[in-house]
Amino acid sequence: MKPRAKGRPAPKSRAARSSTAPHKRRLATAHFERAFALETSDLNAARDAYRAALDLHAGHLEATINLGRLLHLNGELAAAESVYLAAEHGSALLSFNIALLLEDLKCDEEAVGAYLAALALEPTLHEAHFHLSVLHERQQRPREALKHLLAYRRLTRL
DSSP: OOOOOTTTOOOOHHHHHHHHHHHHHHHHHHHHHHHHHHTTTOHHHHHHHHHHHHOOOOTOHHOOOOOOOOHTTTTTTHHHHHHHHOOOSOHHHHHHHHHHHHHTTTTTHHHHHHHHHHHHOTTTTTTHHHHHHHHHHTTTTTHHHHHHHHHHHHHHOO
């Protein structure tokens, strides 16, 4: 057996890692729930609690989405982008939020791609169709704009 380099901890065994993972996930969930409740009264504390959840469980998708949204709404666009892009998993809502952010960053082509990614995961996401219609209109693509406007109208009549 090779000696370990000084100053480096021994790697945890699989059993040790798996026994701490559920505990960390429970703590992350508790931070997430606290953050969600704080959104109506203390946005700074809510952001801190979402960060604490992500420190414990980097794959917590809902904490990623909510933290990114709060940062975006606060005008912290680069920070929101970093949070979103660090997500370990994707979802329609994550792609939609990324698209909104890209619009605010004046990256319309990339926003179109993110809205289409959201629709690929959730075809009934009518807000994505609406935003795509506006983007295509702005880009002078009337056929695509009309296609998404009609999809939006069809989905909102249900």
